[in-house]
Amino acid sequence: MELSTVADIPEIEPGDDLAAIISERADLHADDVVCVASTVVSKAEGRIADLADFPAGPRASEIADRLAEITGEEKDPRFAQAVLEESVDLLMEAPFLLTETRFGHIGVNAGIDRSNVPGGDLLLLPKRPSDSAARIADGLPTDRVVVTDTCGRPFRYGQRGVAIGWAGLPASRDWRGQRDRDGREMGVTVQNVIDELAAAANLVAGEGAGGTPVVVARDFKFGDLPGSDNHFRAIEGDYVRQALRGWSYKTGGEA
Template identity: 75%
Template sequence: MNVSPVPGLPEIREGDDLAALIAERADLDSADVVCVASTVVSKAEGRAHDLDAFPAGPRATEIADRLAEITGEEKDPRFAQAVLEESTDLLIEAPFLLTETRFGHVGVNAGIDRSNVPGSDILLLPERPDESARRLHASLGVPVVVTDTCGRPFRHGQRGVAIGRAGLPASHDWRGEHDRDGRELGVTVESIVDELAAAANLVLGEGGGGEPVAVVNGFELDGFEGSDELFRDVETDFVRQALREWSYARD
């Protein structure tokens, strides 16, 4: 399997035909998978905003004041307001904001980015990443994964994850298959799209360098039972249930 960045993409702006820009620079094969950073999807879809678009309400002001007290750094209540408006569930409100977005992804600050947003203050995640991926898939004719980077519980650092996909299953369901000793697998579900997103992130780069699109060539999509489930539901997410009973207390 090979993972290669797509070079030469311009700064993406609202209304740009992202699929056409990718197709012009990538010689795609029907067996390829295109991984696209959510940042350029968001920019093309007009998700860059100034903070003035999010006048802070009482809840956002309360959250910003508490975070400022905890961290010793000034916090803009308009940013907290943007996070609240992009979220359906606030899992942790101190010492940082951990939320569930409207499409089911759980991450810090609803995945809102403040870097690499020329001319604007913040960049929101795509409103419906699966739909974004389906539009790109229809134009490019190959499977598409929309990626983002986020942290992980219990581990240091960030890695690439999928927040949307089209043209391929979300996971490989190994349940019912057997290991080398003949034991039947009962719980193993491999998140294929997350693994592709993480592989792509190695060549996409972070910060001021890198490219926003990568092509995965040689990944075998056929021959396994697929599942469309990407985000764990609340009923089986015991970590989320525990967080609802937890509150931050300073020493």
């Protein structure tokens, strides 16, 4: 597989046609996978907001006050309100906000970005990133598109690229029933292909001012293994998430 960035992507504004912008700058093949950062998808879809759009309610004010007490830094309750409104479940209220978005992604602060937001205070994630991926794919020579974001992972330091939306290929490929090198049948291995593509794309896209929001993966072969769109783990099988429901953060002075 070969990964290459798409150069000279301009600053994206609401209403821009991402597919047309990408097609003009990349010689795409029918089996390419186009990985697009959620930041430019959100900008094209007008997901830019001001803190004033989210007047804080009592719960948001309470959350902001507690976070300020824990961190020693002032917290804007309007930001907490924005996180609450962009979420369907609040898994952790302290020492940071860990939430589930409407489309099933779990991350800090509902994935709301406060950097690189010209014309606003906040950049919200796309409402339905897989629908966004499908719309972009409609205007490209390839139907394989992955919308990417970056987030941290439990038990690991730092952030990595992850997929939050996709079109044109299964989310995972299933190795169960295949044989390993010793001839033993594999019973649990399901490979999250779109996350791995997102991580590979993020590695070459970079971060900060020098980052590039579109990466093309060429010659990726899914193979003839069974595939599925299982991506976000269901609550009944997510034991870490179940454990969080009975957990609460306590500072050094709390009993």
